[in-house]
Amino acid sequence: MKALSHQLGGKKITVFGGRKLRKNLFRFTTVLLSILFLLTACSGDKTNIAIGPPASETNSVSKIILGAYGLEDGDYNEYQEGFGDAADGVQDGNIDISIGILGLPAASIESLQASVGDVVMISLSDDAIAKIEESSGYRRHTIPKDTYDFLESDIETVTAYAILMGNTDTIDEELGYELAKIMIEKANENTHAQAKQMILENALRGAEGLPIHPGAKRYYEEQGLTVNNLVAEITAKDSSRKSEFILGTGSQGGTYYPLGGEMASIWNKYLDGVNVTNTETGASVENLSSIRDGHMDLGMTVHVPALQAVNGEASFEGNEVPNAAFIGHIYPEVIQIVTREKSGIKSLDDLK
Secondary structure, eight states: OOEEEEEETTEEEEEEOHHHHHHHHHHHHHHHHHHHHHHHHHHHTSOEEEOOOTTSHHHHHHHHHHHHTTOOTTSSEEEOOOHHHHHHHHHHTSOSEEEEEEOSSOHHHHHHHHHHSOEEEOOOOHHHHHHHHHHSSOEEEEEOGGGSTTOSSOEEEEEEEEEEEEETTTOOHHHHHHHHHHHHHTGGGOOSGGGGGOSGGGTTTTOTTSOBOHHHHHHHHHTTOOOOSOBOOOOOOGGGOOSEEEEEOOOTTSSHHHHHHHHHHHHHHHSTTOEEEEEOOSOHHHHHHHHHTTSOSEEEEEHHHHHHHHHTOGGGTTOOOTTEEEEEEEEEEEEEEEEEGGGOOOSGGGGO
């Protein structure tokens, strides 16, 4: 038996069976490398899912939806992208599934279908919808199959409402009145597809539980609507009104940014001495936080995080937004989950 001598800590160590030891070490190394390769391969098999930008409602509701299927962080590779960038990723094959809160129909989804020709929209199961309704303000919604050319059947999903919130420290009563009035009465000048939802009959959708701006309340009551909301207290004064206002929207690939851009242009056309600039943001949560911190005057948001913001819940626990008030409904926000036929994914159940 051959002996091998080694120095360890200044002492001579003799090990017998050197050839056998080398063979065992080789086998051990081979097994270890195989395990590491297997772990890497398994990690690579995780589904790549775009869940929306950080501090966005898309990000929050995506996790609620995936959680309804028993999927947790680590069960998939998350991409925190806006829907425009996410759609590019789906087109390139780098992202398997993209989750978006969008109007119907969504131009970005139509554009994706025009580019790849094999878009698949994923329905939510009855069980998942029940869990989502139990844990959030989202409610069941059916997307008719004639909404998109590529749909073969109706799609079951959930929806909320896109609304406009105003900063009570910068939006005075008269300005709040005019903003609401122009949103409704000049909506026909807005060419965005979702502008048709800005009608008087829809004006208070998403307002339940939120404080309403006194100017908006006055306008809606003049039009014959009954407003039961708590009226927000405002500190803004008409006499000291500034001229430049910031409207927080969302990512360029979503609905908020282009729609908000047209809303701002129409306000600027009819409001003397007021210039509203729309800005790209991470959407709901970022807009509400910016209103709270005095960096934004108007913000587009889903009504669910708006409720959380004024009540200091969820993402706003300990950081409530006391200076935000409802100004008006914009359009229904519908969860739309897309993939491609080549992914082989037909349901979120396939990810378990």
